[in-house]
Amino acid sequence: MKILLTGAEGFLGWHLRCRVHATTDHEVVPVGRADWSRLAQLAADVDAVIHVAGVNRASDDELVHVNVGLAHELSDALAERRGVPVVFANSIQVGNGTAYAEGKARAADVLREAAVAREARFVDVLLPNLFGEHGRPGYNSFVATFVDRVVAGDTPEISDRPIELLHAQGAAQALLDALAPDSPDSVRPAAHPTSVKAVWDALERFHATYVPSADVPAMEDDFERDLFNTYRAALFPAHYPLALAPRSDQRGRLVETVRSHGQGGQTFVSTTVPGVTRGIHYHLHKIERFVVLDGEAVIRLRRMFHDEVVELPVSGEEPVVVDMPTMWSHDITNIGDRVLTTLFWTDSLFDPEAPDTIHEPVVRTAPQETA
Structure with missing residues (x-):
């Protein structure tokens, strides 16, 4: 139609x-x-x-x-x-x-x-x-x-x-x-x-939990998730990436990448060889988090039906959080000379019947009208 x-x-x-x-x-x-x-x-x-x-x-x-x-x-x-x-x-x-x-x-x-x-x-x-x-x-x-x-x-x-x-x-x-x-x-x-x-109370609670520590606040239902996504859109890109606080001792280093107040979601780790790009999609509702644990990468994002691309360089030397704003296409590219290790977290389990993962290139071949 x-x-x-x-x-x-x-x-x-x-x-x-x-x-x-x-x-x-x-x-x-x-x-x-x-x-x-x-x-x-x-x-x-x-x-x-x-x-x-x-x-x-x-x-x-x-x-x-x-x-x-x-x-x-x-x-x-x-x-x-x-x-x-x-x-x-x-x-x-x-x-x-x-x-x-x-x-x-x-x-x-x-x-x-x-x-x-x-x-x-x-x-x-x-x-x-x-x-x-x-x-x-x-x-x-x-x-x-x-x-x-x-x-x-x-x-x-x-x-x-x-x-x-x-x-x-x-x-x-x-x-x-x-x-x-x-x-x-x-x-x-x-x-x-x-x-x-x-x-207002919900927005204050989100802000007090999210910005200082990158913790994901508790959300009672889909309404609060949509309200949280609305709030996150206003933070992007000026307030990103969100800093993490690695802990080190004689044994090595520990990085708390996801602290979720209320829901578990799904966590997975990927490796990416040099020069390869992952992602290349957007979400309508899903909250998705990227944390590079080892290697060098650039995360690129573009708001749907706009042309400007935001680029965020990230490194496993100083792990940070980048949560993908909804309805922004995003990808991550290994720009280093060794294998990239990245942790991904989403607030919901992947459902092949309703994946909420829509393919869309971040960099378009030709500019289109803005909306």
Whole structure:
């Protein structure tokens, strides 16, 4: 399936592109701000549309007019595309009386009416509050703001209240599921019940455990794992590698490479001959740790749909931790003249039915658009 994705440069759009790449054979036609003038051309041969583009922080007038205007422009671009379904990333805030809610509700009405005229399906996906890796502080989510503050060592003012949160990968899957012919016309994905204060408390606990010692904090469930991955994304690359503290005596040296507060996971050790590269993949959720125990290597990482490559030289002489951020392709290359010995740890056992290990070169042959 060929999918036109508006808002591809934004937070949810990037997560959706990662999920499509990792879990499907679909082709995405990404539409960013610079592409909007070519919308009709880009939509000319697509099989479906997922409309994520919009604004959620602006004046009241802009919140209404921009979101409604984008819906009109998309509908005009699709006017001749009979039968092409549209999935809309809407919000559970619709109906709460705010300008944002009005803009989203009116945008949904525009898209629905246009779909009826084109004899096409329209699916309204009502998303709760989202969080996830690479959210913008002060814009995408209070979680992104909290992560930014905890990393900076600041404590924000907190007005506690119950809240339901959904990781952006869960939202991405809901949007993909809505493409199915038997999807309901309105979808409201389930979210995780928590509170504002509970989120801050968890982030503080992660930070107090992780940065000083490279210990992996206890995580109660998948929600906390996703919250931890969101936090780790904000640390990378400025706070990596994480130092370890080898212990030596007359017998030799001991290095505690993984201290996990709550889960075991899986540990393995590999040897790599000079010049050989391992890895060359990324993960959507899995936490993966590299520690070089002997030899010289370079670890390279690239955020999906970006071109910049981060390089971290590592040595067995001074073992350090590099935990791979989710949705960053990564590899490790032996750059020394002897065999490289590396310890790898993941927070979960490998499941061949759901490996969460997706092949993707770190260094691409040609630059592509950023997202």
